[in-house]
Amino acid sequence: MPRIAYLVGKGVSHSLSPPVYRAAFAAADIDAHYELLDVDEPDLPLAASALRAPDSLGGNVTMPYKCWATEVADDVDETVRACGAANLLVPGPSGLHAHNTDALAIAELLGTVRERISKGTVLLAGAGGAAAACAWALGRVPPRELIIAARRPEAGRALARSAAESSPSTVISVVELATVDTRTTPVDLVINATPLGMLTEDEDPLPSVAFSPSMLLYDLVYRRSGPTAIQIRAAAGGALVVDGIGHLFQQAMPTFRHLTGQEPPHDVMLAALVEVVGRQPALWSADTTRAPSDAD
Ligand SMILES: NC(=O)c1ccc[n+]([C@@H]2O[C@H](COP(=O)([O-])OP(=O)(O)OC[C@H]3O[C@@H](n4cnc5c(N)ncnc54)[C@H](OP(=O)(O)O)[C@@H]3O)[C@@H](O)[C@H]2O)c1
Numbered sequence: 001m002p003r004i005a006y007l008v009g010k011g012v013s014h015s016l017s018p019p020v021y022r023a024a025f026a027a028a029d030i031d032a033h034y035e036l037l038d039v040d041e042p043d044l045p046l047a048a049s050a051l052r053a054p055d056s057l058g059g060n061v062t063m064p065y066k067c068w069a070t071e072v073a074d075d076v077d078e079t080v081r082a083c084g085a086a087n088l089l090v091p092g093p094s095g096l097h098a099h100n101t102d103a104l105a106i107a108e109l110l111g112t113v114r115e116r117i118s119k120g121t122v123l124l125a126g127a128g129g130a131a132a133a134c135a136w137a138l139g140r141v142p143p144r145e146l147i148i149a150a151r152r153p154e155a156g157r158a159l160a161r162s163a164a165e166s167s168p169s170t171v172i173s174v175v176e177l178a179t180v181d182t183r184t185t186p187v188d189l190v191i192n193a194t195p196l197g198m199l200t201e202d203e204d205p206l207p208s209v210a211f212s213p214s215m216l217l218y219d220l221v222y223r224r225s226g227p228t229a230i231q232i233r234a235a236a237g238g239a240l241v242v243d244g245i246g247h248l249f250q251q252a253m254p255t256f257r258h259l260t261g262q263e264p265p266h267d268v269m270l271a272a273l274v275e276v277v278g279r280q281p282a283l284w285s286a287d288t289t290r291a292p293s294d295a296d
Helices: 017-027 041-052 068-073 078-083 100-109 114-118 129-138 153-166 231-238 244-260 266-277
Strands: 003-009 030-038 056-061 088-092 093-099 121-124 145-150 170-176 191-192 216-219 240-242 283-285
Touching: 003 017, 003 041, 017 030, 017 041, 017 240, 017 244, 030 056, 041 056, 041 068, 041 093, 041 145, 041 191, 041 216, 041 266, 056 244, 068 093, 068 216, 078 093, 078 129, 078 153, 100 114, 100 129, 100 216, 100 244, 114 153, 114 170, 121 129, 129 145, 145 153, 191 231, 216 231, 240 244, 244 266, 244 283
Parallel strands: 003 030, 003 056, 121 145, 121 191, 145 170, 191 216, 216 240
Antiparallel strands: 056 088, 088 093, 240 283
């Protein structure tokens, strides 16, 4: 019986995921399709039935249903408990299991630069689901200091409380996003977990941050048309960057493992993503603009 993997969300018709998973299933010799379930809220029970059906491998869940995914699941893992949101539902003998592969991907990539973070200061913009995934992941490489910059300080303070559970040794403070000024506080890692940068070329979540070669940027946002303003500034300043496309790629690795129980065909998935986006993902790269022909 051919199997189906899904993407459940709203307005997902431009998702980059289908070609990546289709290429991966073909390379791994798995007889499976990848289908988009673009659903309105009243149709979520139908999506849940599809995910639980015998031919289902499971599914990615994206905006605005990442909280719904935690509620419909029969079992949630540690990342989901810590973040309060899930982006993957996988059927098993005891029902639907919820995972947060954003958190796993961020932890994996932060782990590769642990030395640069663990004695340093992290500036985290945003206090929503992606920021919660970052806070959990930061607990794996606890920095000396974490500054949460939120549009609504009360949301920032709520995130600070859960970040303190993941990183008990870290000094955590909350500031208003619009007032961030890093001239007096040197920052080692900047994380953008707001949507700022997604809509227009010049939208910048942290315009006062001046990037230097000793710094890192992890920006969850991606634009199909090219790097965001903060990614361009970070790369120009010599900082190493993970962009939203790099993050998307990284979270596809644990997602594939959970869906299939197999190791992901990394190179095939990367080639499929590069083909659809037209450029290399930034995965701690200093150049965020590389075209496919520049690939190493
Ligand atoms: N590359 C990937 O694969 C990937 C994966 C996950 C997420 N993302 C991206 O990460 C971003 C955040 O996602 P999320 O799931 O965390 O969303 P979310 O739960 O809605 O949280 C968004 C956060 O950004 C803040 N925010 C929204 N608009 C803002 C604005 N105009 N100015 C200042 N702050 C603003 C929100 O503040 P309020 O609470 O005040 O609204 C909230 O703190 C999205 O752009 C999403 O596409 C990308």
